[in-house]
Amino acid sequence: EAGVAQSPRYKIIEKRQSVAFWCNPISGHATLYWYQQILGQGPKLLIQFQNNGVVDDSQLPKDRFSAERLKGVDSTLKIQPAKLEDSAVYLCASSLNGRADTQYFGPGTRLTVL
């Protein structure tokens, strides 16, 4: 079974630029999560999708971050414009049934904002 795929693995941009990350969950997983992990911190949930609907986006900075999962499969997370404090690893995870102990994480995208 293929795992959660993310691309790119690394991205370096300057502040005020835009960036997008892509995630392809495990086949058949209805629930998809985006997390932000700042260096020295634990992952923080940004947004959770159930199929193509948003379940929880309470911690998503909506003035600059957006995410979509149009067909209920893969997802894109966008930052526009980026700030220095957005430097972090962005992790995507998926789950078959939405339970915490069935989340599988991708390798993450490391974003550096200069």
Add this chain to the structure above:
Amino acid sequence: DQQVKQNSPSLSVQEGRISILNCDYTNSMFDYFLWYKKYPAEGPTFLISISSIKDKNEDGRFTVFLNKSAKHLSLHIVPSQPGDSAVYFCAATTQGGSEKLVFGKGTKLTVNP
């Protein structure tokens, strides 16, 4: 407001000995707790969990203990192996595991041969 705390950023143990990683939480609504293991350049992987109706859960070399009155849990690894060297995250959630995870900052475990 850090609801899940891992106060030891790092821990070093000798191969074959016991590793004990600690985690404290403040939110009394948490009823399901998990430990994740993370290697560099990889995503976290689920290791072991425990429900608040239990005080111990064991899976091979890994045992998690929960002390609800103290709002404290610990992960024991016996015996420790060099391959266990990783960052370990404690996480908590509510409603039996169906709600969002709240993670601690992690503890970096180094097991020396």
